[in-house]
Amino acid sequence: MIENLPTEYIRTDFGHEVYDEWYLQHGNYNFEAPDFVKRHIPFYQQALGLSHKDYILDAGCGIGSYTREFARCGFPVIGMDLSSNFLSVARQNTLHENLEIEYILGDYNEMSFQDEFSVIFFEGSFFYKSREGLVSLLSGIYKALKSDGRLYFVHPNQTIIKKKYPWTKQTEIQKNVFIHQNAEYDEENEGETHTWLKIDYNTNRHFKCDFFVKLLSPKQLKVCLDEAGFRVIHFYKKRRLEDFQPNYDNGFSLVAFKN
Numbered sequence: 001m002i003e004n005l006p007t008e009y010i011r012t013d014f015g016h017e018v019y020d021e022w023y024l025q026h027g028n029y030n031f032e033a034p035d036f037v038k039r040h041i042p043f044y045q046q047a048l049g050l051s052h053k054d055y056i057l058d059a060g061c062g063i064g065s066y067t068r069e070f071a072r073c074g075f076p077v078i079g080m081d082l083s084s085n086f087l088s089v090a091r092q093n094t095l096h097e098n099l100e101i102e103y104i105l106g107d108y109n110e111m112s113f114q115d116e117f118s119v120i121f122f123e124g125s126f127f128y129k130s131r132e133g134l135v136s137l138l139s140g141i142y143k144a145l146k147s148d149g150r151l152y153f154v155h156p157n158q159t160i161i162k163k164k165y166p167w168t169k170q171t172e173i174q175k176n177v178f179i180h181q182n183a184e185y186d187e188e189n190e191g192e193t194h195t196w197l198k199i200d201y202n203t204n205r206h207f208k209c210d211f212f213v214k215l216l217s218p219k220q221l222k223v224c225l226d227e228a229g230f231r232v233i234h235f236y237k238k239r240r241l242e243d244f245q246p247n248y249d250n251g252f253s254l255v256a257f258k259n
């Protein structure tokens with residue numbers, strides 16, 4: 001049956017209209033729940049030394065889960081995402097709460113801000129495909145930050161990730177949508193290769209997607225951050241103030257200071 005269906009290849013996941021449509025229905029678990037977000041605000045406040053004068057860019061804000069929480073807590077914030085589908089949900093939710101937040105459609109790899117933000121914040125949205133791409137992204141972030149600016153992102157720990165690969169997840173989920181996901185750690189390219197298949201039995205639409213995400217080690221990341229100009233870098237346990245343990249933790253929260 002699979003062979004007879006029309007196949008559409010989608011080269012990337014986020015930002016593709018069809019994928020985002022699917023994501024909003026079935027992949028919603030990738031956006032953080034309000035309770036989870038709220039719980040980690042004290043960590044961001046301390047690790048980033050947030051003040052109410054700070055201007056935050058929530059990069060890859062998705063449906064605005066973190067953007068809205070920052071606004072609720074009184075921090076000036078703006079959301080950016082490359083998906084117009086996600087941003088329209090973010091705008092609706094923001095309106096329902098009577099909050100005022102600007103959302104901009106854009107690719108954070110292409111941003112050309114200068115001395116604009118106090119904090120550039122990525123939660124589950126910091127992706128790069130090559131070392132060069134990463135250094136270029138970090139240089140853009142460095143430029144976009146004010147002189148006391150801070151960069152924040154969450155990143156998987158390559159050492160632990162390597163141990164759990166390859167994995168295959170095969171599910172049959174609601175609304176007649178069959179999903180097959182497979183991921184492998186690609187030793188040569190130091191990253192994750194994902195393949196993903198969706199068959200919608202209602203419409204007979206069949207989509208296939210494959211994408212690669214590079215995952216540098218903390219040491220390699222430090223070198224790239226240094227190349228982009230960042231000098232002071234701190235690795236925390238994910239969303240916690242304790243120090244990151246490279247041999248135990250599956251990921252870390254990183255804060256880098258412009259000065």
Ligand SMILES: C[S@@+](CC[C@H](N)C(=O)[O-])C[C@H]1O[C@@H](n2cnc3c(N)ncnc32)[C@H](O)[C@@H]1O
Pocket residue numbers: 014015030031032059060061062063064065066080081082083086106107108109122123124125127
């Ligand atoms: C797993 S979601 C996390 C969203 C949000 N930070 C949260 O935790 O609820 C990743 C988000 O990053 C966005 N994204 C991925 N690459 C991006 C890019 N190059 N520029 C802007 N947004 C991007 C995706 O569209 C998606 O909304």
